[in-house]
Amino acid sequence: MKPLAEIGQPLAQVDTPALIVDLDAFETNLKTMADMIAGGPAKLRGHSKTHKSPVIGLKQMELGAVGVCCQKVGEAEAMVEGGVDNVLVSNQVAGASKLDRLADLNRRAFVPFCVDHVQGVAQASQAAKRAGVTMDALVEIDVGGGRCGVQPGQAAVDLARIVDAADGLRFGGLQAYHGSVQHVRDHAERHAHAQEAVDKARMTVEALSAEGFTCDIVGGAGTGTFQTEAASGIYNELQAGSYVFMDTDYALNLGADGEQAGQFQYALFVQTSVMSMPVPERVVLDAGHKTCAIDSGPPQPFGLPGAVTGSLSDEHAVLDVTEVNNRPGWGDHVLLIPGHCDPTVNLHDHYICVRSLHTPGAVVEDIWPVAARGALN
Amino acid sequence: MKPLAEIGQPLAQVDTPALIVDLDAFETNLKTMADMIAGGPAKLRGHSKTHKSPVIGLKQMELGAVGVCCQKVGEAEAMVEGGVDNVLVSNQVAGASKLDRLADLNRRAFVPFCVDHVQGVAQASQAAKRAGVTMDALVEIDVGGGRCGVQPGQAAVDLARIVDAADGLRFGGLQAYHGSVQHVRDHAERHAHAQEAVDKARMTVEALSAEGFTCDIVGGAGTGTFQTEAASGIYNELQAGSYVFMDTDYALNLGADGEQAGQFQYALFVQTSVMSMPVPERVVLDAGHKTCAIDSGPPQPFGLPGAVTGSLSDEHAVLDVTEVNNRPGWGDHVLLIPGHCDPTVNLHDHYICVRSLHTPGAVVEDIWPVAARGALN
Numbered sequence: 148m149k150p151l152a153e154i155g156q157p158l159a160q161v162d163t164p165a166l167i168v169d170l171d172a173f174e175t176n177l178k179t180m181a182d183m184i185a186g187g188p189a190k191l192r193g194h195s196k197t198h199k200s201p202v203i204g205l206k207q208m209e210l211g212a213v214g215v216c217c218q219k220v221g222e223a224e225a226m227v228e229g230g231v232d233n234v235l236v237s238n239q240v241a242g243a244s245k246l247d248r249l250a251d252l253n254r255r256a257f258v259p260f261c262v263d264h265v266q267g268v269a270q271a272s273q274a275a276k277r278a279g280v281t282m283d284a285l286v287e288i289d290v291g292g293g294r295c296g297v298q299p300g301q302a303a304v305d306l307a308r309i310v311d312a313a314d315g316l317r318f319g320g321l322q323a324y325h326g327s328v329q330h331v332r333d334h335a336e337r338h339a340h341a342q343e344a345v346d347k348a349r350m351t352v353e354a355l356s357a358e359g360f361t362c363d364i365v366g367g368a369g370t371g372t373f374q375t376e377a378a379s380g381i382y383n384e385l386q387a388g389s390y391v392f393m394d395t396d397y398a399l400n401l402g403a404d405g406e407q408a409g410q411f412q413y414a415l416f417v418q419t420s421v422m423s424m425p426v427p428e429r430v431v432l433d434a435g436h437k438t439c440a441i442d443s444g445p446p447q448p449f450g451l452p453g454a455v456t457g458s459l460s461d462e463h464a465v466l467d468v469t470e471v472n473n474r475p476g477w478g479d480h481v482l483l484i485p486g487h488c489d490p491t492v493n494l495h496d497h498y499i500c501v502r503s504l505h506t507p508g509a510v511v512e513d514i515w516p517v518a519a520r521g522a523l524n
Numbered sequence: 525m526k527p528l529a530e531i532g533q534p535l536a537q538v539d540t541p542a543l544i545v546d547l548d549a550f551e552t553n554l555k556t557m558a559d560m561i562a563g564g565p566a567k568l569r570g571h572s573k574t575h576k577s578p579v580i581g582l583k584q585m586e587l588g589a590v591g592v593c594c595q596k597v598g599e600a601e602a603m604v605e606g607g608v609d610n611v612l613v614s615n616q617v618a619g620a621s622k623l624d625r626l627a628d629l630n631r632r633a634f635v636p637f638c639v640d641h642v643q644g645v646a647q648a649s650q651a652a653k654r655a656g657v658t659m660d661a662l663v664e665i666d667v668g669g670g671r672c673g674v675q676p677g678q679a680a681v682d683l684a685r686i687v688d689a690a691d692g693l694r695f696g697g698l699q700a701y702h703g704s705v706q707h708v709r710d711h712a713e714r715h716a717h718a719q720e721a722v723d724k725a726r727m728t729v730e731a732l733s734a735e736g737f738t739c740d741i742v743g744g745a746g747t748g749t750f751q752t753e754a755a756s757g758i759y760n761e762l763q764a765g766s767y768v769f770m771d772t773d774y775a776l777n778l779g780a781d782g783e784q785a786g787q788f789q790y791a792l793f794v795q796t797s798v799m800s801m802p803v804p805e806r807v808v809l810d811a812g813h814k815t816c817a818i819d820s821g822p823p824q825p826f827g828l829p830g831a832v833t834g835s836l837s838d839e840h841a842v843l844d845v846t847e848v849n850n851r852p853g854w855g856d857h858v859l860l861i862p863g864h865c866d867p868t869v870n871l872h873d874h875y876i877c878v879r880s881l882h883t884p885g886a887v888v889e890d891i892w893p894v895a896a897r898g899a900l901n
Contacts, residue, residue: 164901165901218839239808241797263800263802264801289802294800295799295800295808420618423672429670436817437870441819442818442836460671461867462573465671489814489838493814494871520898521525521872523814524539524540
């Protein structure tokens with residue numbers, strides 16, 4: 148699809164709804180993360196399921212990231228196509244056609260992936276043999292999330308042995324991500340759970356080591372907990388993604404001071420227009436949940452203190468502006484902060500990148516495709 | 525994006541996740557609706573925000589629909605491009621660039637739209653004059669949903685008068701859709717609310733008539749209530765959309781008998797694969813809420829009695845299969861019934877259309893683009 152905007156266009160003239168990147172906040176977030184982990188043994192492997200953009204992946208790598216990770220082979224293809232040469236599929240891959248594509252990618256870049264089942268190992272081995280490549284497979288362990296992954300310890304060693312014996316595969320290390328804990332609101336509780344994940348990863352690394360297996364990669368962590376994994380001495384790769392943009396859900400964890408989101412800043416917005424204002428207390432924006440994902444709560448208006456997000460339907464967001472002093476008028480633009488950045492990005496085809504976003508003269512500085520938009524396979 | 529499948533390919537070989545149309549159920553749904561309203565004064569104007577496909581819009585018209593409706597100018601463009609010559613934008617349109625596109629479309633097809641504010645009328649009038657076209661504008665009234673629309677009665681007459689006086693615009697009728705009531709679970713309560721909408725529409729049509737305004741279109745209704753509006757003698761167009769596919773949310777309203785959805789059948793599925801089964805009671809599917817929208821509840825597995833959908837993350841769905849007798853194995857395919865068809869369709873680029881879906885030899889009969897996928901503007 149054609150971008151909604153042109154470079155140099157005033158933001159005020161950009162059609163709505165549009166996915167907007169605040170370049171200043173975005174660059175600050177990238178730098179903040181790089182600074183926070185600088186000098187430690189754990190490097191960033193930014194999660195590209197958040198941004199789906201090799202442009203952003205390469206910016207992360209310029210600041211020290213070893214590469215990116217992603218959840219889908221289609222995302223890995225978009226990353227490699229865009230010049231990222233080190234892409235971990237931090238997920239299981241099931242199905243011969245996807246594994247053939249993964250094997251093919253491994254001719255062009257380093258694209259390891261995860262296994263947690265003997266059949267996954269067998270199917271991947273066949274694909275590697277068909278392609279004549281060797282692929283690194285990480286064993287995923289369940290460090291508390293109750294989703295994928297074998298149990299820590301002996302089960303991981305057993306699966307590593309199966310990987311090691313499989314033609315075309317090489318044991319590449321451990322995937323030890325605790326997803327659900329990222330969203331625990333209380334700081335101490337969140338990091339206590341992350342420490343449990345660290346303990347399970349350590350125990351498993353030691354069990355593997357005792358059997359002669361070295362983990363090139365021990366990966367996990369997210370925006371909510373990465374400091375704990377970074378300090379562990381066990382994890383050497385951190386898979387934080389959301390820090391680049393932030394969202395209202397992570398702001399509830401990491402501290403939201405007014406319209407800042409604690410250590411990271413809000414850098415992603417959906418620019419909307421007031422399309423209806425049938426009564427003075429209600430404005431209706433031209434963006435619903437087909438534009439702004441609501442799995443982690445509704446979007447929040449930026450710069451409208453007192454406004455309350457009401458119902459969201461497919462293409463409408465209702466705001467109660469009863470308590471708002473300077474109410475927007477018909478056709479005025481309103482910026483929304485997404486509840487969850489990752490699935491919101493996936494609803495759009497382009498990032499409209501703006502510097503000095505919250506100033507009247509803001510113009511479009513760059514446009515980046517959401518290259519892996521809809522890469523579900 | 526390239527389709528995931530090829531015509532003639534066995535469904536069992538189609539990569540996952542994939543958006544699947546059960547052609548038999550789909551065609552039955554189209555016929556059922558056509559039969560249910562046949563002979564009445566109200567014709568179907570199927571809502572293309574559900575399917576985003578001119579192929580499907582044309583099939584609805586072959587069975588008697590006057591055209592389609594949609595929510596966005598971008599959707600209207602996709603419909604006209606695909607050969608649909610009568611497309612109501614059943615929504616307000618705010619912004620000069622969108623209104624210019626709308627005016628341009630009106631050179632090629634009949635593309636009326638809605639207004640509920642004097643500034644919307646003024647901006648549309650300017651666009652029509654720039655393009656040298658006349659556009660039909662429907663006045664939207666709030667029949668109880670509390671979203672867009674002026675109040676029924678005099679306020680609608682006042683706005684109709686403003687439309688009538690605006691260069692390049694013609695008063696086209698009333699938009700009187702009650703969205704939230706579609707999802708009221710109880711049949712009697714739902715239709716009682718729909719009757720209230722009918723009463724407000726009737727009162728407004730009469731007030732308009734008393735002032736000399738004729739409504740070419742009186743449109744509204746959805747899959748949950750269309751029988752009431754069809755029987756009203758006031759509505760002449762029914763904007764039902766979801767009936768073509770059904771989903772688990774509408775099944776809760778319209779009656780779900782086992783894996784049938786009452787009068788309409790489940791015709792839309794997401795085919796997934798078991799990508800992880802770390803413990804016998806849990807399988808993890810390769811489709812999360814980036815694949816299957818969850819605004820109206822999680823998807824439900826088809827043909828797995830006893831399975832319970834647990835957490836959905838971006839790219840994973842966890843099923844508890846404790847109570848399932850024939851549990852799927854690693855790599856096996858599982859069909860999910862979406863919670864809400866409209867936003868689920870918007871996450872995909874193609875429909876993979878299959879006949880005799882629930883038989884072992886099912887093959888891909890057709891592939892339709894989701895032409896208006898991501899048409900947010």
